[in-house]
Amino acid sequence: MSVQLCISLVSALCAPVVAGATPGDPNFPLQWGLHNTGQAVDGQPGTAGADVRALEAWGIHAGTSSVVVAIVGRGIDPHPEFADRLLEGHATVGDPFDTLDSCPHDTHLAGIIAAATGNGAGIAGLNGRAWLLPVRVLDGCVNGTESSTAEGIRWAVDHGADVILAAVQFYQGTDELADAVAYAASGDVVVIAPVGSAGNNEVAFPAAFDGCLAVSATTNQDTLSDASNYGLKVDLAAPGQDIWSTWTDGGYAYQQPARDTASASAFVAGVAALLRSYAPQLSASSVSQFLIDSADDVGDPGWDMYFGAGRVNTGRALEIAPPPVLRFEHVEPLPAAIPPGVTSSFVVRIAGGGETVVANSAYLFYRSDSVEFSLRSLFPLDRDLFVVELPAVACESTLEYYLTANGNRRTPVTDPLDALARLHSARAIHTEILFDDDFEQDRGWEVVAEGGEETTGTWTRVAPIGTSAQPGYDYTPDAGLFCFVTGQHFGDNDGNNDVDGGPVRLLSPVIELDAADVEVSYTRWFHCSGVGQEDFLTVELSRDGGVTWTTVETTASTHAWVHHSFRLSEFPEAVGDQLRVRFFTEDAGNDSLTEAAIDEFRVRALRCSITPGDANHDGIVDRFDYGRMIDCWTGPARQSPGGSCSPLDFDRDYHVDLTDYQAFQRAFGPP
Numbered sequence: 001m002s003v004q005l006c007i008s009l010v011s012a013l014c015a016p017v018v019a020g021a022t023p024g025d026p027n028f029p030l031q032w033g034l035h036n037t038g039q040a041v042d043g044q045p046g047t048a049g050a051d052v053r054a055l056e057a058w059g060i061h062a063g064t065s066s067v068v069v070a071i072v073g074r075g076i077d078p079h080p081e082f083a084d085r086l087l088e089g090h091a092t093v094g095d096p097f098d099t100l101d102s103c104p105h106d107t108h109l110a111g112i113i114a115a116a117t118g119n120g121a122g123i124a125g126l127n128g129r130a131w132l133l134p135v136r137v138l139d140g141c142v143n144g145t146e147s148s149t150a151e152g153i154r155w156a157v158d159h160g161a162d163v164i165l166a167a168v169q170f171y172q173g174t175d176e177l178a179d180a181v182a183y184a185a186s187g188d189v190v191v192i193a194p195v196g197s198a199g200n201n202e203v204a205f206p207a208a209f210d211g212c213l214a215v216s217a218t219t220n221q222d223t224l225s226d227a228s229n230y231g232l233k234v235d236l237a238a239p240g241q242d243i244w245s246t247w248t249d250g251g252y253a254y255q256q257p258a259r260d261t262a263s264a265s266a267f268v269a270g271v272a273a274l275l276r277s278y279a280p281q282l283s284a285s286s287v288s289q290f291l292i293d294s295a296d297d298v299g300d301p302g303w304d305m306y307f308g309a310g311r312v313n314t315g316r317a318l319e320i321a322p323p324p325v326l327r328f329e330h331v332e333p334l335p336a337a338i339p340p341g342v343t344s345s346f347v348v349r350i351a352g353g354g355e356t357v358v359a360n361s362a363y364l365f366y367r368s369d370s371v372e373f374s375l376r377s378l379f380p381l382d383r384d385l386f387v388v389e390l391p392a393v394a395c396e397s398t399l400e401y402y403l404t405a406n407g408n409r410r411t412p413v414t415d416p417l418d419a420l421a422r423l424h425s426a427r428a429i430h431t432e433i434l435f436d437d438d439f440e441q442d443r444g445w446e447v448v449a450e451g452g453e454e455t456t457g458t459w460t461r462v463a464p465i466g467t468s469a470q471p472g473y474d475y476t477p478d479a480g481l482f483c484f485v486t487g488q489h490f491g492d493n494d495g496n497n498d499v500d501g502g503p504v505r506l507l508s509p510v511i512e513l514d515a516a517d518v519e520v521s522y523t524r525w526f527h528c529s530g531v532g533q534e535d536f537l538t539v540e541l542s543r544d545g546g547v548t549w550t551t552v553e554t555t556a557s558t559h560a561w562v563h564h565s566f567r568l569s570e571f572p573e574a575v576g577d578q579l580r581v582r583f584f585t586e587d588a589g590n591d592s593l594t595e596a597a598i599d600e601f602r603v604r605a606l607r608c609s610i611t612p613g614d615a616n617h618d619g620i621v622d623r624f625d626y627g628r629m630i631d632c633w634t635g636p637a638r639q640s641p642g643g644s645c646s647p648l649d650f651d652r653d654y655h656v657d658l659t660d661y662q663a664f665q666r667a668f669g670p671p
Contacts, residue, residue, distance in 0.1 A: 213268060
């Protein structure tokens with residue numbers, strides 16, 4: 001982003017939110033959970049004050065864009081209330097790029113957390129400036145597993161979440177899911193989940209795990225919702241019944257009763273997002289404790305199994321939290337990748353604590369391929385906004401950096417808070433997927449069994465059954481079922497269909513290369529036991545379509561899925577632009593128990609420059625590219641995002657559509 005573009009965004013970034021006042025959102029009177037004046041909902045009069053005290057909280061702090069809230073569940077549809085703050089998410093089931101709401105469900109929760117407040121339309125969110133990160137772990141309303149959820153939680157932690165709302169409920173906890181919650185806690189992320197909406201005394205998972213705030217649902221009269229579960233693991237309660245919020249059609253609606261505790265959990269996630277933006281120095285565990293300590297005691301005095309510590313009180317949480325120090329707020333997400341060889345920039349806000357930034361005290365410290373830091377000043381943009389201009393670095397270099405500033409009360413602040421122990425980083429590279437295969441469909445792999453009729457255990461694309469030597473699941477079981485394995489187990493004997501004789505080879509289809517360097521990655525399983533234990537899994541590459549081969553790696557028994565990647569530049573002896581990769585193993589006459597498996601095969605081009613619209617990478621946008629645009633937009637290629645369609649995906653939403661066609665016309669001119 002250029003400085004000029006940053007300046008043009010000032011009015012949007014500085015849009016006023018009047019703290020403490022009733023916001024001008026026309027549906028705000030329907031939001032009894034934020035401000036309960038006794039208004040009736042579905043014919044039931046409310047109890048004044050039975051709410052989360054949002055107005056009191058906004059009188060202290062109205063929210064910032066420094067916090068990312070991940071909703072791990074069913075996906076989020078873009079909505080006018082938050083579409084400009086909806087980050088690129090991920091799905092652990094089905095298409096990994098499809099993060100649209102599959103129920104509908106989570107779009108409703110997103111509005112509770114982060115609908116734009118005071119924009120004169122619709123409703124108000126608890127932190128109307130927070131970023132939303134959709135992580136879809138269910139296909140439809142309920143079709144998902146603990147494993148897919150655990151993968152989604154870990155992905156959210158690794159991609160910048162400050163708060164995670166795990167909007168799921170399982171009645172069987174697994175070690176994998178417990179480990180994911182612990183992983184989030186170790187990454188300083190607040191995790192929140194519903195206790196379950198079955199109306200019984202069993203707290204669902206992951207809410208029941210230590211390290212996760214378990215939330216029950218209240219009515220507008222401060223009673224427990226009929227649909228809400230309860231039990232010994234309940235931590236907090238929040239409004240959950242008859243909640244008006246955003247919907248998947250761009251409108252607004254009440255949710256179904258079976259989702260009461262999910263809505264209640266969204267209130268707690270919104271409060272956590274508000275508290276984390278107010279006092280970013282607080283750890284995740286401190287945020288959770290402040291929410292518990294500040295709750296309004298409802299029900300029996302003290303903790304009880306229906307409301308936990310009580311109904312969450314946003315205003316009180318901000319009152320008892322330590323006064324905020326001068327802090328950096330991320331107006332936009334920090335870049336993970338930057339274009340090579342050119343400067344780039346983003347905007348930050350430095351605010352908080354009644355302090356102002358001392359003139360000429362805000363700096364960027366950076367380094368690339370060096371132990372020494374260089375520095376440059378941040379560019380004052382408007383009020384408390386500053387432009388961070390990242391220097392140009394060479395392709396494939398990693399830029400490490402941190403920010404500093406001083407307040408007029410001599411308060412120094414850094415971003416990250418623990419710099420130099422931790423640094424922000426961005427890699428200078430363009431990546432483009434050329435081939436991506438999770439083996440859920442037949443993509444043209446070739447199987448060859450050598451050694452004559454006695455060879456058994458050849459490669460087969462199946463949903464693996466599993467033995468002591470074979471995996472019982474593919475590498476990403478909830479993104480699909482299939483992988484390639486050597487043979488398939490039938491009967492009680494592990495060796496019934498293992499590799500005997502051979503070798504047995506698995507060859508990829510030919511992949512056309514059009515980049516100076518390419519990264520190939522895959523996940524492998526190999527097991528060898530018994531006499532000798534001398535067999536190996538060998539991986540080879542060919543760049544001339546399979547005429548000559550170069551060994552990439554030879555691995556011994558791992559008995560586990562292991563991810564591996566390599567670059568073609570590591571093997572300069574291989575030349576050509578027709579890539580094939582093959583995997584093979586054999587039982588070399590030692591009567592061992594030998595099995596192998598392959599999953600998640602991917603080929604990515606690594607580019608140091610890319611011209612949007614230049615589908616054939618010849619440096620110009622011409623009629624060839626126009627033909628490819630039409631094919632990617634309306635033709636057969638529209639079902640295969642990535643590959644040669646990537647340069648035509650101008651807005652990087654993994655779909656070539658009308659928006660991209662209009663951008664292409666601007667780059668090319670009328671066809």
